[in-house]
């Protein structure tokens with residue numbers, strides 16, 4: 001049965017966490033969907049892992065729609081959620097509706113994710129939800145604020161932890177169907193998970209969350225550097241380099257192609 005935002009919203013305190021992975025094109029989406037993940041995120045990290053930008057800020061809405069369309073063509077089971085890129089939702093609620101609306105109209109995605117927990121963002125989540133657009137929240141380390149936060153762990157002081165907990169509660173009350181907790185201490189993520197009526201999805205937030213998310217380029221060992229919380233399950237760079245060099249050798253030694 002295909003996963004919907006409602007399926008996910010009800011996935012709370014289950015014995016087994018659900019899994020979300022990122023995808024940025026059709027082949028990757030097919031692989032992770034057929035492997036059995038519950039959610040596929042067209043994450044704006046694609047700016048870095050697929051397009052080579054230094055951070056997620058340059059990505060445009062048109063680029064995101066182009067990648068989302070490709071991802072959706074490869075997915076049969078998983079719920080597809082798309083990150084709204086930097087400055088495609090922060091300017092006004094009207095801008096957020098326009099951007100989220102284009103994602104849902106121009107791809108088959110069923111939800112959008114937006115970063116932050118300020119009163120403005122909470123109001124935007126409430127408005128999008130009221131007009132029928134499922135929204136996933138994202139607090140803790142929010143990479144679109146890299147020039148303010150860097151990529152450091154968030155919520156280390158008592159005051160910061162309290163602020164993140166309050167943001168999480170406000171986002172849930174605004175109607176978000178799930179919430180990403182990025183790079184915060186495990187006890188804080190456990191406390192938020194306990195208190196929220198909606199599922200939490202951790203990345204660098206410990207094992208108590210209702211779901212876990214990873215950037216697929218990190219899982220596959222394709223990234224040049226790994227965040228401290230990520231784990232590569234295959235050395236993709238080395239494995240693909242070896243295959244490429246074997247091909248180069250075969251051509252140079254006339255072992256490839258075969259003479260049919």
Ligand SMILES: Nc1nc(=O)c2c([nH]1)NC[C@@H]1CN(c3ccc(C(=O)N[C@@H](CCC(=O)O)C(=O)O)cc3)CN21
Pocket residue numbers: 045048049056143150151152153183215217218223226227228230
């Ligand atoms: N491939 C990839 N994986 C990710 O998880 C990811 C992205 N890209 N792009 C957007 C953000 C950036 N992320 C990152 C990147 C680096 C650190 C990291 O190295 N943190 C160090 C300190 C860095 C600092 O002080 O500036 C740490 O010890 O927390 C953490 C999260 C997570 N997100």
Ligand SMILES: CC(C)C(=O)C(=O)O
Pocket residue numbers: 022041042043044045046083180182203213214215
């Ligand atoms: C890491 C996840 C949560 C994300 O926002 C992304 O990949 O862009």
Ligand SMILES: [Mg+2]
Pocket residue numbers: 043044045083143
């Ligand atoms: Mg993102």
